[in-house]
Amino acid sequence: MPETPMITIEAVNKFYGIYKALDDVSLDIAAGEFFSLLGPSGCGKTTLLRSIAGFDTPSTGDIRIDGQSVIGTPPNRRPTNMVFQSYAIFPHLDVEENVAYGLKRLKLDASEERRRVGAALDQVRLGHLGKRRAHELSGGQRQRVALARALVMRPKVLLLDEPLSALDKKLREEMQVELRSLQKAVGITFILVTHDQYEALALSDRIAVMFGGRIAQVATPKEIYQRPTTRQVADFLGGMNFMKARITGETATRLSVETPRFGGVTLDKPLGFSARNGTATIGIRPERLRVLWDDARSDFEVAGRVVDRHYFGEITHLIVDIPGMEQPLSVSETNNFGADDIPVGDAVRLAYDPDALVALSD
Amino acid sequence: MAVLSGIEVEQRPAHPRKNRVRWTASDEASGLALISPTLLYAVALLFLPILIVVAYSFWTQDYLTIDRTFTLQNYQTALGEPIYQDLLVRSLVISLVVSVVTVTVSYPIAWFISFHGGAHKNLWLFLITVPCWTSYLLRVMSWKVILGYGGVMNTGLLSIGIIDKPLTSLLYNSNAVVITLVHSWAAFAILPIFVSLEKVDRSLIEAAHDLGDNKLMSFLRVTLPLSLPGVISAFLIVMIPTVGDYVTPKLVGGKDGVMIATAIQAQFGKGANWPLGAALSVTTMVIVSAAAGIAVLALKLLVRMAK
Numbered sequence: 152m153p154e155t156p157m158i159t160i161e162a163v164n165k166f167y168g169i170y171k172a173l174d175d176v177s178l179d180i181a182a183g184e185f186f187s188l189l190g191p192s193g194c195g196k197t198t199l200l201r202s203i204a205g206f207d208t209p210s211t212g213d214i215r216i217d218g219q220s221v222i223g224t225p226p227n228r229r230p231t232n233m234v235f236q237s238y239a240i241f242p243h244l245d246v247e248e249n250v251a252y253g254l255k256r257l258k259l260d261a262s263e264e265r266r267r268v269g270a271a272l273d274q275v276r277l278g279h280l281g282k283r284r285a286h287e288l289s290g291g292q293r294q295r296v297a298l299a300r301a302l303v304m305r306p307k308v309l310l311l312d313e314p315l316s317a318l319d320k321k322l323r324e325e326m327q328v329e330l331r332s333l334q335k336a337v338g339i340t341f342i343l344v345t346h347d348q349y350e351a352l353a354l355s356d357r358i359a360v361m362f363g364g365r366i367a368q369v370a371t372p373k374e375i376y377q378r379p380t381t382r383q384v385a386d387f388l389g390g391m392n393f394m395k396a397r398i399t400g401e402t403a404t405r406l407s408v409e410t411p412r413f414g415g416v417t418l419d420k421p422l423g424f425s426a427r428n429g430t431a432t433i434g435i436r437p438e439r440l441r442v443l444w445d446d447a448r449s450d451f452e453v454a455g456r457v458v459d460r461h462y463f464g465e466i467t468h469l470i471v472d473i474p475g476m477e478q479p480l481s482v483s484e485t486n487n488f489g490a491d492d493i494p495v496g497d498a499v500r501l502a503y504d505p506d507a508l509v510a511l512s513d
Numbered sequence: 514m515a516v517l518s519g520i521e522v523e524q525r526p527a528h529p530r531k532n533r534v535r536w537t538a539s540d541e542a543s544g545l546a547l548i549s550p551t552l553l554y555a556v557a558l559l560f561l562p563i564l565i566v567v568a569y570s571f572w573t574q575d576y577l578t579i580d581r582t583f584t585l586q587n588y589q590t591a592l593g594e595p596i597y598q599d600l601l602v603r604s605l606v607i608s609l610v611v612s613v614v615t616v617t618v619s620y621p622i623a624w625f626i627s628f629h630g631g632a633h634k635n636l637w638l639f640l641i642t643v644p645c646w647t648s649y650l651l652r653v654m655s656w657k658v659i660l661g662y663g664g665v666m667n668t669g670l671l672s673i674g675i676i677d678k679p680l681t682s683l684l685y686n687s688n689a690v691v692i693t694l695v696h697s698w699a700a701f702a703i704l705p706i707f708v709s710l711e712k713v714d715r716s717l718i719e720a721a722h723d724l725g726d727n728k729l730m731s732f733l734r735v736t737l738p739l740s741l742p743g744v745i746s747a748f749l750i751v752m753i754p755t756v757g758d759y760v761t762p763k764l765v766g767g768k769d770g771v772m773i774a775t776a777i778q779a780q781f782g783k784g785a786n787w788p789l790g791a792a793l794s795v796t797t798m799v800i801v802s803a804a805a806g807i808a809v810l811a812l813k814l815l816v817r818m819a820k
């Protein structure tokens with residue numbers, strides 16, 4: 152991370168009456184970063200975004216954009232622009248007028264204004280729809296107008312409030328690719344609010360996962376998916392098998408545990424970890440377990456019986472009961488080798504990589 | 514539109530003869546059947562009287578007998594006589610002034626309730642309708658008490674020393690008519706404006722702030738244009754009935770505040786010249802419609818300029 156972050160959020164709290172929407176949030180976001188705020192609804196991610204935009208004011212704490220505190224600065228004087236969840240396209244204006252809305256204040260000469268509006272519309276591939284009205288646009292097109300209207304202002308930070316949630320799945324995936332390449336092209340800091348973990352994983356340089364007004368973990372997509380620090384984060388980002396393990400040794404950074412069926416392992420200790428009754432929660436992702444066919448052997452394997460099977464097209468989820476474990480394991484197998492044909496009730500052996508096990512705070 | 518598309522669906526079958534049978538079962542037919550009592554009532558009470566008035570305006574009356582030969586004599590009188598010209602112009606000016614003032618006064622109230630009414634929106638709206646609970650006549654009469662020579666306004670101004678003798682310009686002139694009518698019609702202007710403000714998506718106003726507008730600019734560029742339908746209906750709701758208002762000018766207008774309705778009433782009453790009264794009515798209707806149309810266009814133009 153470079154020396155001066157583009158955005159610094161420092162000990163921000165936000166109260167609505169006695170309800171705490173933001174609870175001691177501190178965060179640095181670098182210039183040019185694609186940063187996502189991920190969490191379930193009501194976790195405070197939108198409040199945080201709106202505080203950066205200036206629509207909400209933190210009860211305590213400081214927000215600095217490019218080194219300048221923006222507490223008390225109204226939204227119209229902040230170097231941020233926002234893409235609203237509903238897109239907020241002005242219904243009484245056509246596409247070009249929408250995009251030109253913020254430029255009018257800059258009193259550019261007509262040709263310069265037209266050039267910038269045209270460039271912004273080309274950037275989102277809407278150059279041909281300049282004269283359309285909001286109600287004549289599809290959801291995806293409205294979204295592009297909202298993007299162009301914000302980007303044309305050349306903000307230091309672009310804020311996106313669940314911009315893709317109103318689109319259908321296919322269009323959403325297309326727009327994700329486009330959003331990512333757009334961010335690369337313009338090089339502006341993007342802050343995306345989303346409750347869709349796949350969206351956050353696919354788009355972001357870094358993700359902050361939030362629960363109950365607090366930031367639970369900030370990390371790169373790969374790290375946050377593979378090395379979640381809390382059970383809540385692990386669960387929110389995708390399927391995870393949890394098990395209780397007895398702690399056999401503990402240092403400042405490492406944790407040795409004896410698991411029910413995965414043997415004794417030594418794992419990285421998550422930040423803020425505290426043992427309960429000498430046990431720790433250990434997790435392993437379903438796709439890190441693999442069915443061993445016929446005589447195949449692995450140094451690390453567990454044996455059990457298939458109790459259920461869920462077919463998802465490209466993958467199959469096998470629910471495997473392991474004797475001696477409280478919860479059956481969920482195994483995600485690609486359908487290349489016939490996992491979708493394993494009959495319920497069959498005995499299976501599963502291979503795993505001990506590196507795939509993570510210790511989690513509860 | 515739903516009714517129209519219903520017709521299209523019904524016309525699609527290959528055998529045209531079936532259509533007539535089917536139409537009675539269509540949405541349109543059942544819709545019309547549902548509204549027929551109201552529709553007949555409205556047609557009977559709206560178009561029939563207007564037709565009769567229009568018919569009368571082309572006839573002549575000699576004491577009690579009506580001469581049904583076609584003539585334009587009444588319209589020549591209605592449009593040519595200086596007294597009627599004056600009354601028409603004055604009625605129009607008063608109603609325009611009343612509409613402009615009412616809408617201007619009502620807009621901030623509607624805006625306040627819509628944007629800052631909070632949990633008490635319904636209470637505010639309820640309070641606004643409270644004056645309408647008393648009779649219209651009583652409300653007009655009470656303005657006589659307020660504006661009169663020894664009225665509340667004059668004694669009040671006297672006691673705080675702003676004037677040293679009672680103002681006579683308050684009552685029995687067109688000012689009094691305007692003041693009274695603005696008060697009478699405010700509730701009817703606030704409601705449509707409030708409704709249209711409620712429909713303005715608040716995220717649009719946030720978007721305007723986000724794009725650099727201060728509060729005033731976002732109001733002028735987003736809130737006002739988007740609430741224009743409400744402003745226009747408020748304007749029309751106030752303007753159309755006030756042109757023909759009879760009671761208010763009669764009670765508080767004095768000699769200066771006489772409007773066209775008084776003249777029309779006189780022709781149907783003491784003047785015993787129904788055809789001339791009818792011609793004046795038709796003329797007023799046409800002029801009001803034209804004025805309303807022009808006012809609507811002017812408002813739209815004004816808002817287009819703001820953006």
